[in-house]
Amino acid sequence: MITVDRLTKTYGAYTAVDDVSFACQPGRVTGFLGPNGAGKTTTMRVMVGLTLPTRGQVTIGGLKYHDIPNPGRHVGTLLDASAQHVGRTGREILTIAAKTMGLPSSRVDEMLALVGLNDNESTRRLRNYSLGMKQRLGIAHALLGDPSVLILDEPANGLDPAGIRWMRGLLKGYADRGGTVLLSSHLLHEVEMIADEMILIGHGKIVAQGDKKSLLAGANGSATTLVTSLDNAALGAALSQGGHGVEPMGDGLKVQATPEQVGRAALSAGVVLTDLRSGGAGLEDLFLELTSDTAREAVPGVGAPTTGGTPA
Template sequence: MITVDQLTVSYGDFTAVDDISFIAQPGRVTGFLGPNGAGKSTSMRVMVGLTPPTRGQVTIGGLRYHDIPNPARHVGSLLDASAQHAGRTGREILTIGALTMGLPKTRVDEMLELVGLTDAESGRRLRNYSLGMKQRLGIAHALLGDPSVLILDEPANGLDPAGIRWMRGLLKGYADRGGTVLLSSHLLHEVEQIADEMILIGRGKIVARGDKATLLAGANTTAVTMATSLDNGALGNALTAAGHGVEPAGAGLKILATTEQVGRVALAAGVVLTDLRTGGAGLEDLFLELTSSTAREAVPGMAPVPTSGGIPA
C-alpha cells in the first residue's frame, strides 16, 4: 500500500506538488494521470526517497522509503529507463542489481525471459538499446526483487503496440496476485484499460479521482450518439419528432440522445441501424477539460533530477 498524506513539494516560490493525498491499494492498478509538468514525477521521486517533501509524507506499507530494510526487495520502480550506465550491458545492469539486493544470479535470467530480452539483446550495451528495449530492461529491474509495490513513471514510453499490450497484461497480472501498482502517464488511453482507480492531477493539485465510470458519471456531460442507418433521412425525421437534436456527421448522424433512446426511435420507425455508438465526451475529453487551465510543458529553471531505473540499495 502507498499512502500519500498532504504531500507538498516546493522549490522557492514554485510549488510542484500542492497538498495532495491519496492511497494506492494492494491488488489494484492506480493510474496517476496528468499533463506534462503536473507533479507526477516529483511525487514519485518523493515516494522512493529521491526528493525530500516540503510538507507531508509518503509511506509504503506504513514506512517511509528510507526506513524499509533492503527497500528494492519491497518496492520496484521505473522512473527513467535511460538512467543507467550507458556502457554496461543489460545483463550487467541486472546482475549488479541482483547482487546489491542479495539475490541469486538466476534471477537475472528469469527477468530477461519475463520481459522478452534475448541473450543477444541482453549482451548489448545500454547505449545501443532502443527506447522500447530500455523500458523492458527498466521493468525487469523494477521486478528483480519480487517487490510487493511497483511505482512506474511512463512505462509504456517507447513501446510498440505489442509491447504496450504485453505491459498491460504483466501489470494486471501483478495486481491480481495482490501487488500494488502506481502507474503514471499523461496518456489516458494507455492506462484506462487496466487502471482500477485513476488520480487526475494538474499543476500539483488533484482535480479528480475514481474509476472510469465514477469519473464520467460526475462529469455531467450531455449524451451524444453517432448513428448510421439504411435511411438516414427517415431516422433523422423520427429523432427530431421525438425531440432529439440531430445533425449530419460524415456518413451518419450526430444525435443528442443516448444510444438506447436512438435505438428505440429507430425500432419504432422501422429503420435499420448499421452503426450505433456513443459519441459524447469520454475520459480523455474529461481529462482535458479538468486540466486545460493547469497544463504546462515544463517548469522554467527546473532541471530533471537524476533517477535510477530501479531503487538504489
C-alpha cells in the same frame, strides 16, 4: 498500498506539489495523469526517497520508503529507464541489483525472458540500447525483487504497439494477483484501457480523482450516442419527435440519447442501424477539460493556456 498524505514540495518560491493526498489500493492499477510539469514525477520521486518533501509524507505499506528493509523486494520503480551505467550490459545491471537484494542469479534469467530481451541483447552495453530496450530492462529491474508495489513513470515510452500490449497485460496480471500499481503516462488511451482508478493533477494540485467509471460518467454529462443507419433522415426525424437532440456527424448522427433509446426509436421507425456506439467523452476529453489552464497549446472548444504562469 501507497498513501500520500498532504504532500507539498516547494523549490524556493515555486510549488511543484501542493497539498496532495490520495491512496493506491492493492489489486488496482491507478493512473496518475497531468500535463508536463504538473507534479507527477516530483510526487513519485518523493515516494521512493529521491526527493524530500517540504511538508506531508508518503508511506508504502505503512512505512516511509527509507524505513523499508531491502526496499527492492517490496517496491519496484521505473522513473528513468536511462538512469543506469551506460557502460554496463543489461545482464550486468540486473545481476548487480539481484546481488544487492539477495536474489539468486536465476532471477535475472527469469526477468530477461519475461521482458523479451534475448541473450544477444542482454549482453549489449546500455549505450547501445534503443529506448524500447531500455524500457524493457527498466521494467525487468522493477519486477526483479517480486515486489508488492510498482511505481512506474511513462513505462510505455519507446515501446512499439506489440510492446505496449504486452506491458498492458503484464501490469493487469500483476494487479489481478494483488499487486499495487501506480502508473504515470501520456498515452491516455492506454491508461483508459488499463486503469481502475485515476488521479488527475495540474499545477501541483489534484483536479480530479476516483474510479474510472465515475470520472468518465461525470465527464459525459447527458448521454450521447453516435449512430449510422440506412435512412438517417427518417431516424433523425423519429428521434427529434421523441425530444432528443440530433445533429449530423460524418456519415451518421450524433444524438443526445442513450444507445438503448436510439435503438428503440430505430425499431419504431423501421430503420436499419449499421453502427451504434456511445459517444460520451473519453479520458482525453476529461484530461483536456480539467487541465486546459495548464496546457501549452490552446485546444479548440476547451480553453487556452493562461499567460504569465510558471512554465510547465
